[in-house]
Amino acid sequence: MTHEMKLQPKYYDFIRFGTKRIELRLLDEKRQKIKIGDTITFLKEPELQESFQAKVIDLLKYNTFEELLNDFPISLLADERMTKEELKNTLEQFYPKEKQEQYGVVGIKLDLFS
DSSP, rough: EEEEEEOHHHHHHHTTSSSSEEEEEEEEHHHHHHHHTTTEEEETTTTTTOEEEEEEEEEEESHHHHHHHSSHHHHHHHTSSSSSHHHHHHHHHOOOHHHHHHHHHHEEEEEEOO
């Protein structure tokens, strides 16, 4: 199955150029449909004209982003110029703690198609 996800330019580039290997999302109804082996087409916001595909190689399920961030180095989650605290704060702007507690979160481990 193929899924689509939109990414802000910075995070699009982090994944596209290999500095980010785990995409972090709320484990809502849409993300619950993702399975290992599925393909994700990432679209670069705001124009949605650029895209690339990646294969889902693992799903890392946690209660909160803070718990997930504690288990992995920043080099897999964003870019080494970003701190875990900055990443957590950014994620919480999109996904408040109440939503995290309601749904849980997922780290989608990716393998880029060459």
